[in-house]
Amino acid sequence: MAARFKDLVLDANDHHELADWWCAAMGYARRDEVEPPEDGWVRPLDWPVPIVDRAGDGPLIWVQPVPEHKTIKNRMHLDVYGSVDDLVELGATLVRARGDDLDWDVLADPEGNEFCVFAPR
Structure with a gap:
């Protein structure tokens, strides 16, 4: 086996807004809301936002900031x-x-x- 599935990543210009949209659409939540860091650490705003299935069934999705706008059809x-x-x-x-x-x-x-x-x- 050369590889196995880990996570799914979506590119976004406004990664916080798009993470919230996918959370509303899929019943997901920001990972820090479901699994708060024990030491009170806060994810920097410019870092990718991990969202998780509240039921624990779906994959972890990272919504990552990118500067460019989407211009062509998704390949995946x-x-x-x-x-x-x-x-x-x-x-x-x-x-x-x-x-x-x-x-x-x-x-x-x-x-x-x-x-x-x-x-x-």
Whole structure:
């Protein structure tokens, strides 16, 4: 085995805002809220923000600051189960609706990162 999965990382211009958006969208929380550091240490504002699944089922996601804006289609993306209407209400954009040749909807988060939404199981 050459590698194994560790974490997922999203680039963002406003990494705090996008971390909060994904927390609201996925039911995640900032890791420091779920697992407060014992010594009271506070993560510097310019560091990446780790967010975690409150239930402990999903992967750790890092939302990291980058200076450049997204300009092209993602080469890798998230697939989620959820409500397109609820995600759009939170601030996502519908990129492509499911149809004859597509069994899922393609949305973009507030910074333009595409993700696919499947009907809940």
